[in-house]
Amino acid sequence: MTIETELEQILDIRGVNKAFGGLQAVRDVSLTVQRGEIFGIAGPNGSGKSTLFNLITGIPYGPTSGEVHFLGNRIDRWPAHRIARAGLCRTFQKDAEFPELSARETVLISAVYCGVEQRQLRERSDKLLDDLKFAAERRDMKTSELSVYEKKQLMIASALISKPHVLMLDEPASGLTKPEIKALDELLLSINRTGVTILLIEHVLSLLLSLSQRLLVLNHGAIIAAGDPQDVVKQDVVIEAYLGGRSN
Amino acid sequence: MTEAMIATILSGLVLGSLYAMMASGLSVVWTTLGVFNFAHGALMTLGAYVAWTISEYLGLGLAAGMVAGTLAAALAGIVIERLLVRPFYTNRNMLLITVMTTLAAMIIIEKGTQVIWGPRLKQLPRIADGELFIFGSAISVHEALIVLIAPVTLIALWAFTARTLTGRSLRAAGQNQTAAALIGIHVPHAYGLAYALSAGLAGFTGVLLGSIRFLTPTLGSEPLVKAMTVVILGGLGSLGATAGAAFVIGFLEAFLVLTVGLYWTPSLLFLTMIVVLIFRPNGLFGGRS
Numbered sequence: 372m373t374i375e376t377e378l379e380q381i382l383d384i385r386g387v388n389k390a391f392g393g394l395q396a397v398r399d400v401s402l403t404v405q406r407g408e409i410f411g412i413a414g415p416n417g418s419g420k421s422t423l424f425n426l427i428t429g430i431p432y433g434p435t436s437g438e439v440h441f442l443g444n445r446i447d448r449w450p451a452h453r454i455a456r457a458g459l460c461r462t463f464q465k466d467a468e469f470p471e472l473s474a475r476e477t478v479l480i481s482a483v484y485c486g487v488e489q490r491q492l493r494e495r496s497d498k499l500l501d502d503l504k505f506a507a508e509r510r511d512m513k514t515s516e517l518s519v520y521e522k523k524q525l526m527i528a529s530a531l532i533s534k535p536h537v538l539m540l541d542e543p544a545s546g547l548t549k550p551e552i553k554a555l556d557e558l559l560l561s562i563n564r565t566g567v568t569i570l571l572i573e574h575v576l577s578l579l580l581s582l583s584q585r586l587l588v589l590n591h592g593a594i595i596a597a598g599d600p601q602d603v604v605k606q607d608v609v610i611e612a613y614l615g616g617r618s619n
Numbered sequence: 620m621t622e623a624m625i626a627t628i629l630s631g632l633v634l635g636s637l638y639a640m641m642a643s644g645l646s647v648v649w650t651t652l653g654v655f656n657f658a659h660g661a662l663m664t665l666g667a668y669v670a671w672t673i674s675e676y677l678g679l680g681l682a683a684g685m686v687a688g689t690l691a692a693a694l695a696g697i698v699i700e701r702l703l704v705r706p707f708y709t710n711r712n713m714l715l716i717t718v719m720t721t722l723a724a725m726i727i728i729e730k731g732t733q734v735i736w737g738p739r740l741k742q743l744p745r746i747a748d749g750e751l752f753i754f755g756s757a758i759s760v761h762e763a764l765i766v767l768i769a770p771v772t773l774i775a776l777w778a779f780t781a782r783t784l785t786g787r788s789l790r791a792a793g794q795n796q797t798a799a800a801l802i803g804i805h806v807p808h809a810y811g812l813a814y815a816l817s818a819g820l821a822g823f824t825g826v827l828l829g830s831i832r833f834l835t836p837t838l839g840s841e842p843l844v845k846a847m848t849v850v851i852l853g854g855l856g857s858l859g860a861t862a863g864a865a866f867v868i869g870f871l872e873a874f875l876v877l878t879v880g881l882y883w884t885p886s887l888l889f890l891t892m893i894v895v896l897i898f899r900p901n902g903l904f905g906g907r908s
Contacts, residue, residue, distance in 0.1 A: 428801070430800055430801060450805075452800045452805045452806065455802060455803040463797075463798075468795065469791045469794040469798060471794055472787065476787055479787065480788050480791050481803075483784045483785075483788060483802075483803070484802070484803030492784075529801075530802075
C-alpha cells in the first residue's frame with residue numbers, strides 16, 4: 372500500500388522491507404513526506420514503527436530491500452552519521468543520552484557537524500535550550516541526573532541544533548505526565564512552524580491526532596491505513612488492529 | 620631511615636608518574652571502545668626503538684626522537700584499530716576477540732622489533748644529565764623531569780577530552796555509540812582517534828622509560844601489567860581516578876621494595892589489587908562497573 376502526495380517531497384520511501392531471519396518486520400512500505408508537514412505513524416506494539424524509523428536513519432540497520440530517498444539522494448546505503456549530517460535526525464523511545472556529559476555539552480557536541488561556527492556555538496545552544504524552556508540551572512548537570520521530560524527536551528535540542536530538514540520522533544510522549552504532554556504538543560508545533568518537517572511515532576492518540584496532518588497506520592509491518600488522521604482512526608481495519616474487533 | 624623514606628617517596632613519585640602516563644593511555648581506549656589494548660606495552664617499546672633510531676642511530680637528537688617515537692606509536696595504534704579491532708565492533712564477543720587480536724599485535728610488534736633492531740641492548744639518552752638532592756636523597760634530573768612531565772601530559776589529555784569538541788565527541792562515542800552516530804559523529808573515526816591518542820601516549824612514555832631502562836623487545840611487557848593493574852584499581856573510569864590509582868601503586872611499590880624486597884613486591888601488588896576489588900568492586904575511585 373502506498374501513500375503519496377503531489378506536493379514537494381522531502382522524503383520518499385519506496386517499497387522497503389526488513390526481515391530478521393524468518394520474521395518480516397517491515398513489508399513493502401512506501402510513503403512520501405512533504406516538506407513542512409507533521410506526518411504521524413501509528414500502530415500496535417510490534418507493528419514495525421520503530422523498525423521503519425531504523426530503516427530510514429540507518430540506525431542500527433538499513434532495509435533488506437527497497438529504497439529511501441531524502442532531498443533527492445538515495446540514502447538507504449549511507450552510514451548513519453552521514454544521514455544525520457544530511458539533515459535527517461531522530462530521537463529514540465528510550466533515552467539515547469551521553470550519561471557522563473552535561474546537558475550543555477550534549478547540545479554543543481551535537482552542533483559539531485552542522486557547520487555552526489565555533490564562536491557561535493555556546494550562544495546558539497543556550498538560545499535553543501531557552502526556546503525549549505530547559506531550566507538554566509540544570510544545564511550543567513550530568514544527563515543521567517535529568518528527569519524524563521528534560522531528557523526528551525535534550526534529545527530534541529540535540530536534533531534541532533543541527534537545523535535538520537526532518538525531525539523523526541519515536542514516542543516522545545512516553546513516560547510523560549499530562550501537563551508535560553501538553554507542553555510537548557506546543558513545543559512540537561512551534562518547531563514545525565519554523566519549517567522543520569516532523570515524522571512522529573506516538574501511542575498517545577490525542578497528541579498524534581492534534582499534531583498530524585496525515586496519519587499512517589502499520590500492523591504486522593505493513594501499511595493498513597493512511598490519510599486524514601480523523602478518517603483513518605475510524606476505519607474498521609485500524610480499530611481491529613488495536614482492539615481485535617469493532618468497539619461500540 | 621629518614622633518607623630511606625625520602626628515597627622511597629621520590630621513587631614512588633617517579634613510578635607513579637610513569638604508571639599514570641601508561642595507564643591513562645590504556646584508559647582512553649577502554650572508556651571509548653570498551654576494550655583492553657594488550658598491545659599498549661609493545662607500542663611503548665616501538666616508540667622507544669624508533670626514538671633511539673632517530674636520536675642515536677641517525678644522530679638527530681632526543682627531541683626529534685621523542686616526536687618520531689610518539690608519532691610512530693600513534694600510527695601503529697591507528698593500524699591496530701583499523702585491522703585488528705574495527706572488524707569486530709559488531710561482534711557480540713568483541714571484548715574477548717580483541718583480547719586475542721591485540722595480544723597478537725603485541726607479539727608481532729615485539730618480534731618485529733627484535734628482527735629490525737636486533738638483540739643488543741640499547742638505551743636512550745636522558746633529557747638532562749645530573750642529579751638533584753632532596754633532603755639528602757638523590758634523584759636524577761631526568762626522573763625529576765618525568766615527575767613534572769606526567770601531570771602536564773595528564774592535564775593536557777584531560778583538557779582535550781573535557782574542553783574540546785573533538786574530545787567531547789570521543790567521550791560521547793564511548794558513552795553511547797548509537798546516539799553519537801545520530802548527531803553526526805563518525806564513530807569509527809572517533810575510535811581510531813582514541814587509539815591514536817592512546818598509542819601516541821604509550822610511545823611518548825616508552826621514550827621516557829627508555830632513558831631509565833635498557834631497550835629490549837619486552838620493554839613494555841611489565842609496565843603493561845602495571846598499567847592494567849592501575850586502570851582496574853582506579854575503577855575503569857576517569858583520568859583522575861586512573862592518575863590517583865597510579866600514584867597509589869607507585870608509592871606502594873616503592874614502599875614494598877624497601878620493606879619486603881624486590882622479589883615479593885609484584886605478588887603483593889597483585890594481592891593488594893585483589894583485596895581492594897573484593898571490598899570495592901568498582902575500584903578505589905568508583906567509575907563504570
